[in-house]
Amino acid sequence: MSSIKQFQVTFDCAEPVRVGRFWCDVLGYVPPPPPEGFGTWDEFDRSLPPEQRGSAFAxxxxxxxxPRLFFQRVPEDKVVKNRLHLDVRVGTGLVGDERLAALEAECARLVPLGAVRVRLLPADGQEESCIVMQDVEGNEFCLD
Structure with a gap:
């Protein structure tokens, strides 16, 4: 019998701090404490060589x-649909109009943070409604 493992979700992105702060706002997450010997993450970042500054955020x-979320700068742009995406679970246990209202309310909260609404996937008799969105760098996620 295997034990449950902890994991982190890693995002490849152009601007790790910007994308990471967006996801902090979406999920209510916070940055962990800075490394020992540094009062802030900005102080730690300034200690890095110039080419490494702003290259990561958690x-x-x-x-x-x-799970912990980790954001790392990569040189290439996003060019295709994500093979993995997050489902932000705001409608769990809700159905019909009540579920749709919860999804729409969360969508309205996220758009001013930089999210983009892509489309509503309406309930189809097997699956309940969800809203497909994109984060500040175009990574897809769903309000589910």
Whole structure:
């Protein structure tokens, strides 16, 4: 019998701090404490060689329940659909109009943060409604 493993979700992106702060706002996550010897992450970042500054960002669930998110700068642009995406679970247990209202309310909260609404996938008799969105760099995610 295997034990449950902890994991982190890693995003390749052009602007790790910008994308990471967006996801902090979406999920209520926070940056972890800076490395020992540094008062802030900005102080740590300034200690790096210029080409490494702003190259990474992390955030964690303050309750400890969710996975750590890590954002790393990569040289190439995003050119195709994600093979993996996050489902932000805001409608769990809700159906019909009540579910749609919860999804729309969360969508309205996220758009001013930089999210883009892509489309509504309406309930089809097997699956409930969800809203497909993109984060500040175009990575797809769903409000589910």
């Amino acid at each position: 955030c964690v669930d303050p309750s400890g329940a969710g």
